[in-house]
Amino acid sequence: MSPTVHMTHVFTAGPNGGNPAPIVIDADGMSDDQMRQVARDHGHEAGFVLTAPEQFDHALRFWVPNHEMPMCGHATVGALWVLRELGRVTKDRLTLTTPGGVVHARLRDTIEISQPEGVVETVPEIQDILEVLGITAAELAPFPVQNARTARVKTLIPIADVATLDALTPDFGRVQEVCERIGSTGLYPYAPSGDRRFDARQFPRSSGYPEDAATGIAAAALAFGLLDNGLVDRSDRPLRIRQGRAMGHPSEITLRFAPEGLWLGGPVR
Structure with a gap:
């Protein structure tokens, strides 16, 4: 059955x-x-x-x-x-x-x-990441590209603004190759969009589809990357990650820091 x-x-x-x-x-x-x-x-x-x-x-x-x-x-x-x-x-x-x-x-x-609790490390060589995303270093925000994880590694790529983030047209045929080189399960470019608000997109390594509308594990990894970069503090005020707008599937993940790590959640239908 x-x-x-x-x-x-x-x-x-x-x-x-x-x-x-x-x-x-x-x-x-x-x-x-x-x-x-x-x-x-x-x-x-x-x-x-x-x-x-x-x-x-x-x-x-x-x-x-x-x-x-x-x-x-x-x-x-x-x-x-x-x-x-x-x-x-x-x-x-x-x-x-x-x-x-x-x-x-x-x-x-x-x-x-x-x-x-998240683990965050800087990715030293990023040229092939930029090539896959179709951007140059000038379109990055002044923060490092990082591999971060709570459950599995995601690569955090700081983009200068939301318009550039939305306009990304990755070379999907190379995403898996680049992710395997850097030990990642997906590329997660992000950009600031307000007080404790960030937009992001997820291009997974090999899930069977090119982009995710909302990725809780990646958003959790991003929270610790933002903390490491001094872009947020460790208060329990909600941190909100918007995702999926570029796909026509607007999503928002809410994160709260806790002494032992992080809580993540959001609405369901």
Whole structure:
């Protein structure tokens, strides 16, 4: 029998907004090939909820059309939203197990999930990154290109302004090659757009599609890159990352620093 798939749109910020995430909440017994097929059929990251060991509330797995991922922020938020909508959640704090590690969740008006403390490193050689994005060093903001991670490495590229960011036309055929050279799972150019507000775009290494409408893991990595560059402080005031506008899918991810790392969340439909 085909699994029941709940199509969520996570981190929505307007009509057609958010990153689609097909969710299967009773995935016990599904094979790897069946899970990957759900992602391929829908063309997006898919989340699967399974029975967890006693100390956890739920277990989650994640697939993109090309492979399994250890962690997916928006699919986690989408899965929790579906569970709550269907009455399968009875408390407002949960502990989840994923292939990438333990994730804590707070189910309030907005669902938030935890991310650990970020690690940030400067990328010393950036010429091929600029070539892939189709820009020159003059179109960068005066900050380093960085590899940053909470769950997996994203390459943060500081762009001078939002207009330049929106106009990027990457050479998608070279994104995987460049990401593999620098040890990254995606290029994440960003530009400032207001007080604790930034716009960003995500070009993944090898997910099976060229651009993401909203990428929670990349936004979490960006938060620590911004902190490292002195562009934000570590207060718990919301930090907002807009994404997807250039694709016609406006999205917004909300981040809050915490002593142990970061909370990320946003609306779902």
